[in-house]
Amino acid sequence: MALTPKPDFKSIEAKWQKFWLDNRIYKFNPKSKKKVFSIDTPPPYISGNPHMGHGVSYTGFEFIARYKRMKGLNVFFPIGFDDNGHPTERYVEKKYNIRSTDIPRQKFIELCRQETEILEKTAKESFVKLGHSYDWDLFYSTISDKAIKTAQLSFLDLYKKKLAYRTEGPGLWCVECQTALSQADIEDEERETKLNFIDFGLENSGVIQIATTRPELLPACVGIFVHPDDAGYKKFVGKNAVVPLFHHVVPIIADKKVDPNFGTGAVMICTFGDKTDVEWWRTHGLALRIVLEKNGRLGHDAHEFAGMTIKEAREKITEKLKETEHLAKQEALKQNVGVCWRCHKPVEIIITKQWAVKAVTAKKELLEAGQKLNWVPQYHSKRFEDWVKNLNTDWVISRQRHYGVPIPVWYCKACDSEVVADVSELPVDPNAKSPLNMKSKSSKCKCGSAEWRPDADVFDTWMTSSLTPQISCGFSKDSVPFDLRPQGYEIIRTWAFYTLLKSLYHFKKLPWKNIMVNGMVLDPKGKAMHKSKGNVIDPMEHVEKYGSDAFRYFASTVNIGEDAPFQEKEIVHGQKLLIKLWNVARFAEPHLSKAGKSTNIIDKWILSRLSEIIKIYEKNFDNYDAVPARRELEQFFWHELCDFYLEMIKPRIYGSDEKAKAEARATLTACLLAILKLFAPFIPHITEEIYSELFSKVEGEKSIHLSQLPLSAIVDKRALELGALAMEAISEIRKWKADSRLSLGAEVEKLVLYHPNSNKIEKIKTEIAATMRVKNLEIKQGNLKVMQPA
Secondary structure, three states: OOOOOOOOHHHHHHHHHHHHHHOOOOOOOOOOOOOEEEEOOOOOEOOOOOOHHHHHHHHHHHHHHHHHHHOOOEEEOOOEEEOOOHHHHHHHHHHHOOOOOOOOHHHHHHHHHHHHHHHHHHHHHHHHHOOOOOOHHHOEEOOOHHHHHHHHHHHHHHHHOOOEEEEEEEEEEEOOOOEEOOHHHEEEEEEEEEEEEEEEEEOOOOEEEEEEOOHHHHHHEEEEEEOOOOHHHHHHOOOEEEOOOOOOEEEEEEOOOOOOOOOOOEEEEEOOOOHHHHHHHHHHOOOOOOOEOOOOEEOHHHHHHOOOEHHHHHHHHHHHHHHOOOEEEEEEEEEEEEEEOOOOOEOEEEEEEEEEEOOHHHHHHHHHHHHHOEEEOHHHHHHHHHHHHOOOOOEEOEEOOOOOOEOOEEEEOOOOOEEEOOHHHOOOOOOOOOHHHOOOOOOOOOOOOOOEEEOOOEEOHHHHHOOHHHHHHOOOHHHOOEEEEEEEHHHHHHHHHHHHHHHHHHHOOOOEEEEEEEOOEEOOOOOOOOHHHOOOOOHHHHHHHHOHHHHHHHHOOOOOOOOEEOOHHHHHHHHHHHHHHHHHHHHHHHHOOOOOOOOOHHHHHHHHHHHHHHHHHHHHHHOOOHHHHHHHHHHHHHHHHHHHHHHHHHHHHOOOOHHHHHHHHHHHHHHHHHHHHHHOOOOHHHHHHHHHHHOHHHHOOOOHHHOOOOOOOOOOHHHHHHHHHHHHHHHHHHHHHHHOOOOOOOOEEEEEEEEOOHHHHHOOHHHHHHHHOEEEEEEEEOOOEEEOOO
């Protein structure tokens, strides 16, 4: 069956997507003797439809999987969906306009599972439509029993090694999501606020003025701090001040960390406004005044302001300060505020009891491990280094949510001592099973009590995601290292950091050898995409409009590691490439032949150039950078093969010289097959369709993606030089024809071509003349130009 005049992209893509799935074309073969290439695929959050970042960045590293497979490697390419934890809960809460606490815990969990199943189906359909070559037999969900067991195994191992511990103290808390957070869950956000200058009376007489952005925390004030070298405040150090409105007495203390140039140079410390407050509170042994509650409202110590939200209290306390003439003035101020990574609401610091994993003490080992990794691009290693160097808290792994991996712990109701599950009993939900029913546990606590309560919290979602190598390959030292970890730079501080930490703690090994870091896809104006801005672009709409291969072409234009604006014009250009490739294949179809050597210099030139392209292509792909590989290939295809070589062989293909015809056909066949294979990782559907029609039977492969990439051959330097001269000469004659208002196919009786390398041009004069349909082409020495004799 011949290729149709025009390709039907939708039907072609649907046909091959079904074929690949039905025939398990991309299945990993554990019994194969081929060298394994393993990819630690990022499991996307299943909390909505795949976005542009998924469409572009996941396609970007999928190119690598296809390339390695066609290089003869046994590619281990699993795919999982991160469908547990905070993101999924937030999605369900927004969809149903409820809070997780509004309905019974188990009913909310069931609702999350129900939505997860729907979202998983949609996500798989999207990735299949994008032409991604995952091995779906290796699919996993981070809320599956296997993933739960793996996360719980990890916890028990860390607990046994005294690397996981339970702690009570001030920690990060999201009042909107009602859960503890870790340092990595916090993002900086700039906001405009007011700097309030407030007069505190001294205990005996006098006034000291402080500046604060958080007047609502006045009831939690436990001290005033000034710089020891600030001459204006030296006389106040050691005295006491009275907090306005609340009338409790606080000490005035000197500390070198105070910035004397901020505000008045005097600041109040509250329990707690920020991490500096926590540090000063601990260092100076200050009192504890707990005012802010977990729900984001002020407690009873706020007196008349009790029960108000933070915003309400800020407004009312500010009004009261004005009434009592304690507020001297206000100034506009821009400041960076830490916000929750999911709800983007400011985080607070509240005293809670949480589980944590040691991280600060491992900074040296983490930095050394980071230096052993091959970062692509290399400059993104700096993000990791900066994060580790600035790390100042351990990793809080417990979350006060419902939908996630249960923490396998019970607590004695009498003394609060913990007892952990046994490895043999995993996975376990402590809310559904008492330690009394577990044969490995004593029925009584060491204090004598026999009453237990389950841990109602779940693990941080990264506690599971940091174990993707083990979820795929089992919890053992043999699960690592993988060959490649692809991921975004925005989660270096989370996914990369936590996976590396866990691998070092559990196995004393690197989790991967190479880490390939992608940037973000921005809107066409270069702005980050957000639903609130109304600038979110759905990748699947463009797949529907232009086809998957055309969209994948756009992904191949986005430089690795860099942010890039979405450009629909690149998808349009990609579609033009597909049509051109189809037309070239249709032109070649009746002329395909068996491979054979050619003595023609132009054939030697194109094959030598093809060999050069293959070397460049392989070098870039082996460095995990597919973009320049595609760029060089496409430039060769359009500019050299299509614009010149195909035109140069037409006289021989349609001529009467059988030897010349056979050589041209053999070279054309070799070039088309090689180009199809080289384009296959980028545009898999159209190349599969053409290969299936023209080459599958000849090569004995049922899919181009199971075939081998072409090998580079010895380059004929003489042919390269003469071929380049031929292109230059043909270009000059084309220009002359255009200036003379002649069609490129017009026959010309006689022309004179002046060229500085006339002797070398003479050797390819026949090919030049035949290509440009010049009956009598005379070559003369001189500057490059074309003339027609009078």
